Amino acid sequence: MTEFLVLIILLGFAWFWLENHGVRDQAILIAKDFCAKENVQFLDGAMASVSIRLRRDAQGRLAIARTYQFEFSDTGDNRLKGTIIMLGKKLETLHLQPYRLSVV
Numbered sequence: 001m002t003e004f005l006v007l008i009i010l011l012g013f014a015w016f017w018l019e020n021h022g023v024r025d026q027a028i029l030i031a032k033d034f035c036a037k038e039n040v041q042f043l044d045g046a047m048a049s050v051s052i053r054l055r056r057d058a059q060g061r062l063a064i065a066r067t068y069q070f071e072f073s074d075t076g077d078n079r080l081k082g083t084i085i086m087l088g089k090k091l092e093t094l095h096l097q098p099y100r101l102s103v104v
Helices: 002-038
Strands: 048-056 062-073 080-087 090-096
Touching: 002 048, 002 062, 002 080, 002 090
Parallel strands: none
Antiparallel strands: 048 062, 062 080, 080 090
16 A cells, blocks of 8 residues: 555656646747747746746636746847746746837
8 A cells, every 4th residue: 555655646746747847848938939029039948947836726726826937138138037927837927027129
């Protein structure tokens, strides 16, 4: 019975790790697309996990809220911060630090 419990716990951790990896990859794609639309450069192709916690979604169900930070540049020679919050597998919030608008 103990081996079965250990196996269930290990499978739970593996599922959680894979789920986090998939949501992070999705967040990177969303941030890259948003930066392209805003005409700013998504830097390093990387995103750092800031927090993971449980929150309720719009229907009142518990979901995992993951907060990530990334860096972008408006001029190519500076680094600004962006934050993205994923609730479950869906985008909840995307925020960019204020930057200069380029006029074309």
